[in-house]
Amino acid sequence: MRVLVLMGGDSAERKVSLDSGRAVAKALRTAGHEAVEVDTDFQLKQPSEEITSPPVDRESHQSGASEALVVRRKLALKAFGLSSISPPDVAFLAFHGGLGENGGIQAFLEMAGIPYTGSGILASAIGMDKHISKMIFQQIGVKTPRWLFIDRTEPSGSSHLVNRVGDIIGFPCIVKPNNQGSTIGVSVVEDQGELKSAIELANKYGGGIVVEEYVPGRDLTVAILDQEALPVIEICPKHRIYDYECKYTGGMSEYVVPAKIRDSTEKEIRSQALKVYRALRCEGYGRVDFRFSPDGDLFCLEVNTLPGMTETSLLPKAAKAAGIEFPELVDRIVRLAYVKGSKRGWTLPKGC
Structure with a gap:
């Protein structure tokens, strides 16, 4: 299949996304797919496809519905600055954060x-909103750490806010942006004196702030x-929490697969x-x-709808423990997306 690997963008997790996208593209080629890598930062020069034979006007031979689908895909490619590339069968989303x-x-x-690939509009939007996600966890009976949602317009150092955090959450606590991943903008706050700077840091990323137990x-x-839970992984970071440095710096975390539980x-x-995955x-x-x-209690922190996809990321580690090598993993993800698209009538006629 022709697969458009979309990556990069302008989120705070851009670098991680580029790493995932390149690894995915390489694995897709190993699995026999044609992969076209696209950085969706519109300021960058995009790849173009070499024309090895004269263009053929195949669209005139298709039904009205097929013609419309081809036109829609070409318009989408034009928006990405990719007018010279043939319409893809599937787009593999290697994004992290942002749009x-x-x-x-x-x-x-x-x-x-x-x-x-991955989840639809609704699940993606909810998964990136920690506050709403936690409300759903609570509603379906899955424990999650106590939390407060703070609007970004609320003064970070107000005595009212400090007292609310102390009374409802207590210290130490975690302060994080409501809609960021990769532990960007996250702080462990030991006491009231550290709260203001932690909130100001999280506030830089917009979308509100979550203060969590x-x-x-x-x-x-x-x-x-594909609706199957893979082997559980235990993450053993060198720091108190599994922060950005522990996630992306070699030797800063150890991983036990499967977890010894x-x-x-x-x-x-x-x-x-x-239960959480399906609820979202x-x-x-x-x-x-x-x-x-x-004490033996499980607390759900969050759902990641587009987890990291390098060969050493957590999802590929779990898949490998289940006997699924990385090229097979990305192949299965692409085929799941293709089947879902086919059910919605999004399959291009051969030759387009």
Whole structure:
């Protein structure tokens, strides 16, 4: 299949996205697909496709519905500055954060009739909103750390805010942007004196702020592929939390796959992960992160609808533990997207 690998963009997680996109493109080629890498930062020069034979006007031979689909896809490619590239069969979304993960690009691709990997518009938007996600966790009976949502317009150092955090959440606590990933803008706040600067840091990323109870314990994560929970991974960071440095600097974290937990705990965490994943209407693949307290309680932190996709990222690690090598993993993700698109009538006629 012809696969458009969309990556980069202008989010704070741009570098991580580029790493994922390049790894995905390489694996897709290994799996026998034609992969075209596209950085969606519109300021950059985009790749073009060599024309090896005279163009053939195939569109005139298609039905009205097929003609419309071809036109929609060409318009979408034009918007990306890719007018010379033939319409793809599938778009692989290697984004992290921003419009690429919050439903924006998903809506664009749906209007274009291009099948795309991962979750749809609604699940993507909810997954990027930590406050709304946690409300859903609570509604379906899945524990999540206590939290406060703070509007970005609220004064960061007001005594009212400091007292609210102290009374409802307590210290230490976690302060994070409501709609960022990769632990960008996240702080561990030990006392009232550190709260103002932590809120100001999180506020730089917009979308509000979440102040969350700090839960001591172990970091566990469950990757999901096609409605199946993969082996549980335990993350052992060098820092107090699994922050940006621990995620993306070699040697700053260790990973235990599968996690050394009781069978009953493994069964429960996989069940909770699927429950959350389905409640948010996620599709294709994703990852659900938990904190496992010393008392044996599981706390769901968040759902990642477009998790990292380098060979050493968490989802590929879990897949490998289940006997799925990286090229097979990306191939399965692409085929899931293609099947979903086919059900919606988004399959191009051969030759287009």
